[in-house]
Amino acid sequence: KPPRFVPTRKVDSLCPFCGVGCQLTYHVAGEGAAQKIVFAEGRDGPANAGRLCVKGRYGFTYSRNRERLTVPLIRKPGIPKGVNLDPANPLAAFREASWEEALDFAAAGLARIKRAHGPHALAGFGSAKGSNEEAYLFQKLVRTGFGTHNVDHCTRLCHASSVAALLEGIGSGAVSNPVRDVEFADLMIVIGANPAANHPVAASFIKNAAERGSKLVMMDPRQTPLARHAWRTLQFRPDADVALLLSTACVIIEEGLTDPAFIAARTEGFDAFREAALQYPPERMAPITGIEADTVREVARAYARGPNSIIFWGMGVSQHTHGTDNVRCLIALALMTGQIGRPGTGLHPLRGQNNVQGASDAGLIPMMFPDYQRVAEPEVRARFESLWGAKLAEEPGLTVVEIMDAASAGRIRGMYVEGENPAMSDPDLEHARAALAGLEHLVVQDIFLTETAMLADVVLPASSLYEKSGSFTNTDRLVQMSQPVLPLPGEARQDWWIIQQIAQRMGLAWDYAGPAEIFGELTRAMPSYAGITWAALEGEGAVVAPKIAVEAPSQPVLFQTDFPTRNGLGRFVPVTPLPAAELPDADYPMVLITGRVLEHWHTGSMTRRAEVLDALDPVPWCGMHPDDMAKTGVSHGEHVELETRRGQIELEVRADEGVQRGSVFMAFCYVEAAANLLTQPALDPFGKIPEFKYCALRVRFKGVF
């Protein structure tokens, strides 16, 4: 027998964390159920070229954490529902059950609510961490088995406003160019994003391009590590993004730097946008944005002149009540200068989770069927009714926060949550947790007893990425294949199998043999995946979507000749700067900005159970400017209380000159001090995304750590 930790085999698969979609080789030791990953190394994938970040390299140990769920659980009678009611033994609220009993119980509760209160009393959250096949199957279950379109997922909390603006403006919610196109870019704008923490391998390509001479412009209220490589850094006031982008557009128009031929041939609506933008010259906007007019003019000229300029953005752009307006401005900048449709140009919303692009493509959206085909259009509904052999509801469903509100009001009574953790990720968590706890029946399918699972009536132990075959679509629209590296632990099951079991118990005659068969049906439902085959994914390892036919060429750069809108034209949409939903005042004089840190991923359910990552960043902390810390009377490492109108938390404070005076930054991955207890649920009216990036806050000294 080989020694315990000497790898004896290796498996090529994917990273389970961010949307960059790095390809890895996992080196595995041990036999049978005792197998474990010993180390991981980057492969020469199209998105990573052998590179990895700390999460990909060291984050895999969560899959064998001792807290992994290995048997179905049913809540004991009479046990109250709450998050961390018994932190020493969170499993005490549950008893173990057989799969047969747990599945019968889960499906019977959902069916009972449907019978008594109608299909729209049910809702489901699918997962951007699962495969395309799992996402497709989950939304199909909710639409055909539950009988409602109340199905959504975490894209609602990250890029829903981006997708709304992109569909409206250029007819596609996906990126126009891959990250590695920075190789051809003369100028790169990164706005409202912190790729060094959230897309580290993408950040490494941006750094390389900057070192080779491409001008990097960082625009963000917080100065993040990538700014060290920047040509210009515009640290604008939180909430002044629309004003800054309009003033950039104003300069381009005023100084005659637009591309009239592109505007005339490829766009519509420029005149109205032009009139709106000319109202916001940078000299007038400087007191609002905090950025000197000369700097805005310099950046605007460089972007327009390129010759090739590309824009990346993240949740600093999208998670506002004006998130859609922000993205409308970015689209307008690209359209008015013709900076789209060529290598090194374009629009790239950096997608968050490893399959948030695919989960959205596959239809985990309440107003869209797979491939962004609108529920409200009768001919689209008829097509899916024919494909699925089921009568479908006519009205689009509710979004994530709307579902929580409906649950709170008693209109939604039962939910199925697969691989998401709204009890940590939703805004105003007290409200969200009370809504989940108040449900008559909550089914949670996950790999850990997450904060959401703690509120469940039944918990179904599922598969991690390391245990499944499946296709995943990264931020570049690359569809890539994961392969099982480890066996399922205990009695845990494949997610597609669990969804199918629930479907069968709700009266659907499903009999999928596995992911390959599900993918085959998915390609019949989705024209943009129609040319991708399972065999190609297994053989080539990555295929670029859209691919409308097997013989169709790959399209890493979209929109070269037209846009997929009704008339082929890109559309300008005029916008006006609007204030955030909750402004600082005498009681709450500061601003809270939430985000992520390098070592942890989203709600921390995976990375905080990965020993190396948790050791690197083990305690909740927030960042403040040293001047604000002096005013508050706190020193680096001491404790503060952060309080908003919705709640308060206590945590360590760290001095950070990159955090703007008057604001506090913290990540939302720490259950001990959950940032979303503080955030507020005001929504962007178009994307229905909450304003995680701005709410009024006060800070108090709490004590010495």
Ligand code: SF4
């Ligand atoms: Fe994984 Fe993203 Fe890091 Fe790549 S950059 S290793 S995909 S977390």
